[in-house]
Amino acid sequence: MPHFKSVQGTRDILPKDAMAWRMIERAVSETCERYGYQRIETPLFEETGVFARGVGEGTDIVEKEMYTFKDRSETSLTLQPEGTAGTIRAYIEHGMHTLPQPVKFYYLRTPIFRYERPQKGRYREHHQFGCEALGESDPALDAEMIALLWDIYQRLGARDIVIQLNSIGDRTCRPAYIQALVDYYTPLQDDLCDDCKVRLLKNPLRLLDCKEPRDQPKIAAAPKIADRLCEPCAAHFTAVRELLDAMGLPYTINPLLVRGLDYYTRTVFELAPEQSGRRQSAIGGGGRYDGLVELLGGKPTPGIGFGSGMERAIDLLEQQGVAIPPTPTPQVYIAPLGATARAVASVLAQHLRATDLRVQLGFGERSVKAHMRTANASGARFVALIGADELANDTMTIRDMAASPDAAEDQKQVNVPRSEATIWLKSRLG
RNA sequence: GUGGUCGUAGCUCAAUGGCAGAGCACUAGAUUGUGGCUCUAGUGGUUGCGGGUUCGAGCCCCGUCGAUCACCCCA
Numbered sequence: 001m002p003h004f005k006s007v008q009g010t011r012d013i014l015p016k017d018a019m020a021w022r023m024i025e026r027a028v029s030e031t032c033e034r035y036g037y038q039r040i041e042t043p044l045f046e047e048t049g050v051f052a053r054g055v056g057e058g059t060d061i062v063e064k065e066m067y068t069f070k071d072r073s074e075t076s077l078t079l080q081p082e083g084t085a086g087t088i089r090a091y092i093e094h095g096m097h098t099l100p101q102p103v104k105f106y107y108l109r110t111p112i113f114r115y116e117r118p119q120k121g122r123y124r125e126h127h128q129f130g131c132e133a134l135g136e137s138d139p140a141l142d143a144e145m146i147a148l149l150w151d152i153y154q155r156l157g158a159r160d161i162v163i164q165l166n167s168i169g170d171r172t173c174r175p176a177y178i179q180a181l182v183d184y185y186t187p188l189q190d191d192l193c194d195d196c197k198v199r200l201l202k203n204p205l206r207l208l209d210c211k212e213p214r215d216q217p218k219i220a221a222a223p224k225i226a227d228r229l230c231e232p233c234a235a236h237f238t239a240v241r242e243l244l245d246a247m248g249l250p251y252t253i254n255p256l257l258v259r260g261l262d263y264y265t266r267t268v269f270e271l272a273p274e275q276s277g278r279r280q281s282a283i284g285g286g287g288r289y290d291g292l293v294e295l296l297g298g299k300p301t302p303g304i305g306f307g308s309g310m311e312r313a314i315d316l317l318e319q320q321g322v323a324i325p326p327t328p329t330p331q332v333y334i335a336p337l338g339a340t341a342r343a344v345a346s347v348l349a350q351h352l353r354a355t356d357l358r359v360q361l362g363f364g365e366r367s368v369k370a371h372m373r374t375a376n377a378s379g380a381r382f383v384a385l386i387g388a389d390e391l392a393n394d395t396m397t398i399r400d401m402a403a404s405p406d407a408a409e410d411q412k413q414v415n416v417p418r419s420e421a422t423i424w425l426k427s428r429l430g
Numbered sequence: 431g432u433g434g435u436c437g438u439a440g441c442u443c444a445a446u447g448g449c450a451g452a453g454c455a456c457u458a459g460a461u462u463g464u465g466g467c468u469c470u471a472g473u474g475g476u477u478g479c480g481g482g483u484u485c486g487a488g489c490c491c492c493g494u495c496g497a498u499c500a501c502c503c504c505a
Binding site for chain 2: 003005059060061065082098112114116117118119120121122123126127130131193206209211259260261262281282283284285307309310311312313317335337360367369370371372373374375377378383387388389397399401405407409412413
């Protein structure tokens with residue numbers, strides 16, 4: 001017999017984790033709706049070009065991390081490696097530029113696929129929630145979105161998390177900054193770590209990200225993008241900061257914050273636990289992408305968005321001991337004895353469920369003891385026992401599983417007419 | 431893609447190169463139809479997979495798959 005395993009970097013989300021997921025889903029959807037964002041769900045896969053062009057040909061994601069395949073008509077498709085590009089494609093395809101702008105979306109529990117070497121907090125399939133807002137460049141939108149992300153995690157009860165903020169300029173000022181960076185680093189080339197030698201040629205912004213100790217002094221002395229922004233970008237960045245200050249949102253400017261997707265312009269931000277030396281603990285990140293809609297074939301349209309990893313969010317909440325709502329338990333467990341009772345029990349279960357009670361039906365030919373054990377393990381509050389005696393007089397014996405072990409037997413259970421089952425249970429379950 | 435550590439029952443783990451085990455969980459019993467505590471029994475394994483060395487491999491060697499940690503990068 002072959003035995004199958006979930007494939008590398010994927011995992012099952014089991015019932016024991018369901019409530020944690022649901023808690024996050026609720027916090028996200030309710031908070032987003034409060035901010036006027038509406039839910040969107042786009043297909044799991046797109047034509048490869050959507051991501052290749054959107055995310056950027058030179059990025060690691062496109063170069064070596066996409067799940068790309070040809071379908072039976074030889075069309076190149078890709079499982080979404082991030083949440084933004086598909087949403088932009090939908091915005092363009094459905095002519096949403098005709099709606100009042102900005103158009104504000106959120107997505108939830110969206111599977112994201114990246115072919116990477118798995119490790120803690122990093123999977124080949126993971127899930128994100130996120131927001132996108134298109135058609136508006138007002139810095140108030142940037143501030144609102146950062147506040148929204150912050151709000152979600154506050155609502156979830158996460159502690160000690162920080163927002164890092166930076167501006168990486170736009171098509172006007174960034175090329176000049178990158179050139180300045182290259183000019184600064186080129187004379188130092190021979191003294192750089194091997195990774196940085198590659199970065200200098202391939203993705204100079206990433207030089208700022210290096211963690212090699214010997215390169216830190218070079219980074220500290222390197223030109224900073226904040227000093228090189230063009231006038232409009234500088235004004236935009238200032239406005240975002242002033243709004244965040246006015247809203248009282250804690251954030252820190254990180255002049256070294258750059259992001260790995262090519263489409264970002266101006267505002268970029270990340271959310272991470274306060275004392276996380278490790279980079280893969282970032283739980284959310286995003287930024288403005290004013291050129292992206294045009295890049296994907298739409299009219300020039302500003303936009304901004306973020307994505308946040310749900311597995312990482314759950315890890316964080318677990319690590320911080322945030323209380324997860326308990327899994328709902330049955331309110332009634334019905335224990336039938338014998339074939340006739342089982343038929344009666346099935347019908348009774350349906351009646352009770354129709355009145356919104358959570359009912360667990362006991363299956364099979366089992367002893368009373370076995371039923372009681374199963375009921376106890378299920379966490380059911382009451383057991384409704386139906387055997388020969390109860391069948392004979394149309395009753396059921398109801399046992400209160402929450403009664404003290406020391407209580408007298410007649411305090412623990414009572415015989416109730418089956419016709420009064422709903423009323424009896426409802427009055428006691430509040 | 432690179433490097434370190436590790437793969438034994440559903441879970442957590444034992445077992446000098448010499449008969450594969452325990453606890454938990456699960457199932458069933460402990461005088462009539464009653465849970466939790468206790469006791470007893472039972473189910474459950476091709477020791478991740480494939481080769482090799484050896485009289486004999488869970489243990490040693492090689493490969494492979496996977497997990498984990500770090501790098502790279504990202505959520």
